[in-house]
Amino acid sequence: MEIQKEREAFEAWFDSRYDAHFMQFALDLDMYIDKHTQTCWEAWQAAKAQTVPEWxxxxxxxxxxxxxxxxxxxxxxxxxxxxxxxxxxxxxxxxxxxxxxxxxxxxxxxxxxxxxxxxx
Incomplete structure (x- = not known):
């Protein structure tokens, strides 16, 4: 499934942007990392839909x-x-x-x- 591969690549990129110190800091502040990741994924998909047409x-x-x-x-x-x-x-x-x-x-x-x- 193409979308699953894209999601995995996105999550790998997203994880590479934040080091372990940031992640622990976010967890200490009770930030919702999963929700933030999902929001970024949805924004990525919306932007892609506008710029990359499906042929x-x-x-x-x-x-x-x-x-x-x-x-x-x-x-x-x-x-x-x-x-x-x-x-x-x-x-x-x-x-x-x-x-x-x-x-x-x-x-x-x-x-x-x-x-x-x-x-x-």
């Missing part, structure tokens, strides 16, 4: 929802629009793309959300 082989699976996606066509990564009945097309011009040239697709990364100004 799907287009010859084996098509998107399920209409919308914009990242695709590889002729070895080049571009944004394309998916419409279930028609396949991928240019998102601006609307011209159909040659489906047989598309090898992979991925979800479009989410745009960052604007933060509200701080009231300092």
């Amino acid at each position: 799907f082989d287009y010859t084996k699976q098509s998107p399920q929802m209409d919308g914009n996606y990242q695709i590889f066509i002729k070895g080049e990564q571009i944004t394309a629009k998916w419409v279930s009945r028609f396949g991928f097309s240019d998102p601006i011009e609307g011209d159909a793309l040659r489906q047989e040239l598309i090898t992979h697709w991925a979800m479009q990364p989410q745009s960052p959300k604007a933060q509200e100004p701080a009231n300092d």
Whole structure:
């Protein structure tokens, strides 16, 4: 299972960041190391989900929802629009793309959300 290997690598990295003195100090202060590790893991997964798209082989699976996606066509990564009945097309011009040239697709990364100004 790929996620289990990633979790083990993360925990090894996390443990290497803190030496035995810190861990004992944290335990003496009754800090929740396991909860802290879990929080860091969840933050890692959330950040990874936004920056590393999961690619799907287009010859084996098509998107399920209409919308914009990242695709590889002729070895080049571009944004394309998916419409279930028609396949991928240019998102601006609307011209159909040659489906047989598309090898992979991925979800479009989410745009960052604007933060509200701080009231300092």
